[in-house]
Amino acid sequence: MNSTLTLAQQIDLQITAGGPISVATYMGLCLTHPTKGYYKGSDPLGAGGDFITAPEISQMFGELIGFHLVNVWQQMDEPKSFNLVELGPGRGTLMADILRVACRAPGFRDGLKLKLFETNPALTVEQRNRLESYEPQWLENFEQFDEGPILVVANEFFDALPIRQFIKKEDGWHERLVGLIDGKRAFGLSPTPIPNETMPSAVANAEPDSLFEVCFAGGEVMSRLAKVVAKQGGSILAIDYGYARTQTGDTLQGVRNHAYADVLEEPGETDLSAHVDFGALAAVTQEVGLAVQPLATQGEFLTRLGIAERAKALAGANPSSASDIRIAHERLTGKDQMGDLFKVFCAHSPGLNPPGFTA
Known part of the structure; x- marks a missing residue:
C-alpha cells in the first residue's frame, strides 16, 4: 500500500477494497501499524503525550512492586538465575524503580536476567538509556527465556491489545465492524449471526442490544506466558483497568x-484501549495449573504493601516535596482516582503467597 498515504487513508482504502473490518483489525492497525501506528511513533507518555501512567506519578508505585517481587523471589528460595520480564515497559521508569529496591536484596541482582517486550522504537531508546546497567534483552516473542523462574510485570499492557465486539440481536450475536458510510468511518454489524451457544455462559442471558467484548490477543499472550511459568515457576503480575468477571458493556x-x-x-494519533476481562485471563492461567489470587484494586494492593508508610518516610526525608507526595499517594490509591479503577491480577506457581492480595 502507498506509504505516502496517511493511516486514515490506508484504512479507508482497505475497507473500500475488502469491505468492513473487525474492531480488532481496526484497533491493531491504529496502534501497531508498522510505520504509522500509535505505538510506533513518538513517546505517548507524560504531560507531553496522551496519558500518564502510575510509574510516572510517583516512585512509590515501582518501589512497592519491587518489594512484592523480592518477596516472591525469596519464597522461591532465592533462585541463582531467574527472568524478570516487563511487558510494555514505557520509558523504563517502572523497572528502574523496581530494581532500585529489589537489588538491595542480596543475590537478586546477581541472578537477574532482565527481559523487556516493547514495540515502540522511541521508548526502546529510553529504556536502554535508563536500564543499560542491568543488561536488558528485548523479547521478540514469549519463548525467549533463560533457565530459572519467571517473574512477569505488565502495567497497562493488556488494555491496549485489540478486542472484538459482538452485539446481541434476536437471531444471535453479530460482530461489530468498522466500515464507511458516505465516505466516513462508522460502526456497523456483520449480517451473519453467531449462535448464542457459542458465547460464554456468563453472557448467555444478556439483554437485546447488549455488547460483549473479547480479547483473543490478551488470552493468547497470557496463555503463552502461563505455560512457561507453569513449567519454570514464577508469577505474572498485571495491573490495568478492568473487571473481575466476564460481562457485557462497551469499554x-x-x-x-x-x-x-x-x-x-x-487513527494512529489516538490511543485506543478497552477494559481487561481478568476473569478470562484467570481461566487461561488456571487451565495450565497456576494459582490465582483474588483480584485486588490498585488502592488495596498498594496499601497492603505499605504505601502510606512509604509516603510518610519520603515526605520526612523531603519536606519541600511533602505536598506532592501526599497528592501522588491519593492519586494512586484514592477510590475516586486510580485506586478503584485499576485492578491488580496475580497468577503464580502453587504454594506461593504473593504479598498485597490479602489483608
Missing part, C-alpha cells in the same frame, strides 16, 4: 492529548 475508548476522543477519528 472501547480513545484518548488524545489527555482528553477522551472519538475512536474512529485520527
Whole structure:
C-alpha cells in the first residue's frame, strides 16, 4: 500500500477494497501499524503525550512492586538465575524503580536476567538509556527465556491489545465492524449471526442490544506466558483497568492529548484501549495449573504493601516535596482516582503467597 498515504487513508482504502473490518483489525492497525501506528511513533507518555501512567506519578508505585517481587523471589528460595520480564515497559521508569529496591536484596541482582517486550522504537531508546546497567534483552516473542523462574510485570499492557465486539440481536450475536458510510468511518454489524451457544455462559442471558467484548490477543499472550511459568515457576503480575468477571458493556475508548476522543477519528494519533476481562485471563492461567489470587484494586494492593508508610518516610526525608507526595499517594490509591479503577491480577506457581492480595 502507498506509504505516502496517511493511516486514515490506508484504512479507508482497505475497507473500500475488502469491505468492513473487525474492531480488532481496526484497533491493531491504529496502534501497531508498522510505520504509522500509535505505538510506533513518538513517546505517548507524560504531560507531553496522551496519558500518564502510575510509574510516572510517583516512585512509590515501582518501589512497592519491587518489594512484592523480592518477596516472591525469596519464597522461591532465592533462585541463582531467574527472568524478570516487563511487558510494555514505557520509558523504563517502572523497572528502574523496581530494581532500585529489589537489588538491595542480596543475590537478586546477581541472578537477574532482565527481559523487556516493547514495540515502540522511541521508548526502546529510553529504556536502554535508563536500564543499560542491568543488561536488558528485548523479547521478540514469549519463548525467549533463560533457565530459572519467571517473574512477569505488565502495567497497562493488556488494555491496549485489540478486542472484538459482538452485539446481541434476536437471531444471535453479530460482530461489530468498522466500515464507511458516505465516505466516513462508522460502526456497523456483520449480517451473519453467531449462535448464542457459542458465547460464554456468563453472557448467555444478556439483554437485546447488549455488547460483549473479547480479547483473543490478551488470552493468547497470557496463555503463552502461563505455560512457561507453569513449567519454570514464577508469577505474572498485571495491573490495568478492568473487571473481575466476564460481562457485557462497551469499554472501547480513545484518548488524545489527555482528553477522551472519538475512536474512529485520527487513527494512529489516538490511543485506543478497552477494559481487561481478568476473569478470562484467570481461566487461561488456571487451565495450565497456576494459582490465582483474588483480584485486588490498585488502592488495596498498594496499601497492603505499605504505601502510606512509604509516603510518610519520603515526605520526612523531603519536606519541600511533602505536598506532592501526599497528592501522588491519593492519586494512586484514592477510590475516586486510580485506586478503584485499576485492578491488580496475580497468577503464580502453587504454594506461593504473593504479598498485597490479602489483608
